[in-house]
Each structure stands twice: as structure tokens, then as C-alpha cells.
Amino acid sequence: MATPCDTHVAAVPKTFLQQLIDVLCAKGYRVVGPALRDGAVMWDTIRQVSDLPIGWRDEQEPGRYRLENTGSDQIFGVVHGPQSVKPLAFAPREPLLVIERTKGSFSALPTLPKSEKVAVLGARACDLAGLAIQDHIFLKDAYRDPYYQTRRDGLFLIAVNCTRALATCFCASMDTGPRASAAFDLALTELEEVFLVEAGSAAGQAMMSALSLAPASTARVREAEQQIEACARSQVRRLDRSPLPQALYDAHEHPRWDDVAARCLACGNCTMVCPTCFCHVVEEVPDLTQTRSEHTRLWDSCFTQEHGYIHGKNIRPTIKDRYRMWLTHKLASWIDQFGTSGCVGCGRCITWCPVGIDLTEELPALLKPSSQAKEKPGQA
Numbered sequence: 001m002a003t004p005c006d007t008h009v010a011a012v013p014k015t016f017l018q019q020l021i022d023v024l025c026a027k028g029y030r031v032v033g034p035a036l037r038d039g040a041v042m043w044d045t046i047r048q049v050s051d052l053p054i055g056w057r058d059e060q061e062p063g064r065y066r067l068e069n070t071g072s073d074q075i076f077g078v079v080h081g082p083q084s085v086k087p088l089a090f091a092p093r094e095p096l097l098v099i100e101r102t103k104g105s106f107s108a109l110p111t112l113p114k115s116e117k118v119a120v121l122g123a124r125a126c127d128l129a130g131l132a133i134q135d136h137i138f139l140k141d142a143y144r145d146p147y148y149q150t151r152r153d154g155l156f157l158i159a160v161n162c163t164r165a166l167a168t169c170f171c172a173s174m175d176t177g178p179r180a181s182a183a184f185d186l187a188l189t190e191l192e193e194v195f196l197v198e199a200g201s202a203a204g205q206a207m208m209s210a211l212s213l214a215p216a217s218t219a220r221v222r223e224a225e226q227q228i229e230a231c232a233r234s235q236v237r238r239l240d241r242s243p244l245p246q247a248l249y250d251a252h253e254h255p256r257w258d259d260v261a262a263r264c265l266a267c268g269n270c271t272m273v274c275p276t277c278f279c280h281v282v283e284e285v286p287d288l289t290q291t292r293s294e295h296t297r298l299w300d301s302c303f304t305q306e307h308g309y310i311h312g313k314n315i316r317p318t319i320k321d322r323y324r325m326w327l328t329h330k331l332a333s334w335i336d337q338f339g340t341s342g343c344v345g346c347g348r349c350i351t352w353c354p355v356g357i358d359l360t361e362e363l364p365a366l367l368k369p370s371s372q373a374k375e376k377p378g379q380a
């Protein structure tokens, strides 16, 4: 982490970014960054700085996402779109195995993805915290997922520290941002005239050495620190984790679950945009000749009927069951299971919920004595 007078922090003119993209391409990386697509910002291949959404910024509120062009020359003014880094490591659709029938016998063909070097330009601190959770799920101990591993090994992560928070962000209260603190190779902080650059790994340090970057002045480093701290202070949402996990377990029969179930559409948007959700299903797709079948892993959501169907019975038949399971897992049982919260405070589930359900509003309402639980959303 950068501190004032830290000689490992460099200051570079904005033109440095094209130089960085060119060096990464020359080293065989496909550079992926935020790009304007269909009224949102999505990851796409970046060849020129002009492919990035220069001058654009996003405004996000419960159930609302808008982009506007401010005409400024800020390169990373858009904080984030619906995608975290997750889909670049945990593919939404991944063929796991192909079974072929030949002359009365079967053969299983592996389908590991081709290893590809991908440089992710513009990952936010919450995205990296989410990726660390995915790493824990897919790569810990003996059960390492080779498909995830192959994609993950190819990633070179270039974080951008946030100097502006969205109305839906609450990473400061989750200790996951707005500064990227781990799991990055390089981190950039965009100031008015320059980028500050720091390395977070040996690969990042090697890249900085190869580019011969000049150290940043103490004043520049302090300016960046102040902007990141101001970003943290400006966050209007927060989540008090101190009573978790037990208080949420104790709220299992709280009437607020009925209230939120009456609003929830069980669409699963919240799970699709969440950087930490990892539920998936495996489907078998035979071809028409009946000689070949593909075993494919697809992202799934705990909000679907099918996801709760086990051995002839649906264990979560109602929306109330499913929302309660989702929130209790995110904020309580995840802590028992993995030792961390299952929420990194990115706010995406708030923005992309079509009816604007907000977990920072639901949690305090659920932790109030049930006699006070009849308040309308917004009064929590």
C-alpha cells in the first residue's frame, strides 16, 4: 500500500496508458477494459486508449443505472458496470467434458480452455476482493478447479483506485475498498494530470522496472491518498457487520422476510451481477446423432425453482425461502463457511435489482425487534 514518500509509487503522464497497453500487447496479453456497450459499461478488448469510455461517468441508485458524458478527459470516470472480474475467471458457460460414442464404447474428451494471457485494465477494489473469494472457492486445498485455474493463471490485474463513490457503494464499511489493497499486479490512481502507478506483485514490479517510471513526489502521493479517503467518506451506504453472523440467524422468523418477498421478483439479477456468487448447474446436451454429448457448466441462481429441487422435493419453494437463504448465506453462514463475508460492498445487487431491493436497508430492518418491523422500505 502506498504511503507518502513511497519511492515505489511512480507518477506518469496520461499518455503512459497507451504505452502500457502497447507493452502488454507486445508481451502477448489481450488487454480487456471497460467499454460502452448497449447503454452500460462492459469488459471488452482494448487496443487504444480511445476504446475506453473517456469523459463518461455512471450514476447508480436502487434499480437505476445511467451513463452520462461529462465532456471531461477523465479516462476511468465510470466506476463499474454490471460485470465484476468474475466472468473472466469463472466463465458463465464452460464445457467441462465431451463424451463420444464410437463402436460400442465411450471416450471422454477434455475441454480445458486454451490458456490465454489477459490483462484486465480497470478492476476496482471490490472486484478484486470478489475475485479473492472466487479463488478461495475454486482453488483452495485439494479441490482445485482446472477450468477456473487455467483462466485465472492468465490474468494480469491492473486495478484503478476509486476517487469517486457511487450512491450504491459501501466497500468502505466492508473493508474492501475504495483502495485496492491486494491481489493486483499494478494499481493506478487517476489524478487530474497524471496517473500514480504502484506494483502489487513481482509481475507488476517487473513491468514497472521495464517501463523505467519516475518516482512520484510526496505531494502527488498525498493528493491521491486524500482523494481515496474522501471517496470512502462520501459513501452514503454502509453495512454494520458487528452483530453478524448470529443476529441474522436469530432473525430467521422475522416478519420482514415476508415484506421483502412481496417485493422480490426472484429474477436472479442480484446473483448474476454479484462478484462472489458461485452457484452453477451442469447440463448435459446430447447432439442429434446420439453419439456425442457435451457436459456444460452454467451460472445458476439460488432464486430459481430448479436450484432448490433436491431428490424429488423443492427445499425452497417460496420467494421468501430463497431471499432468506441468499441474504443469510451472504452475510452470515458465509462467515462460518469461508471465514469472510460473502459481500464485498460493490452495490451491484442494489443497482441491478429491477425493484431496487437494497441489502443495506434490509439488514437493519431484519435486525430490529419484530414489533418494529412493519415500517416501509426506506424507513429502516
Ligand code: SF4
Pocket: 270, 273, 274, 275, 276, 330, 342, 343, 344, 345, 346, 347, 348, 349, 350, 359
Ligand atoms: S451482495 Fe450485492 S453488494 Fe454484496 S458483493 Fe454481492 S452484488 Fe455486491
Ligand code: SF4
Pocket: 263, 264, 265, 266, 267, 268, 269, 270, 271, 303, 352, 353, 354, 355, 356, 357
Ligand atoms: S432481490 Fe431483486 S434482483 Fe434479486 S431476485 Fe429479487 S427482484 Fe431479482
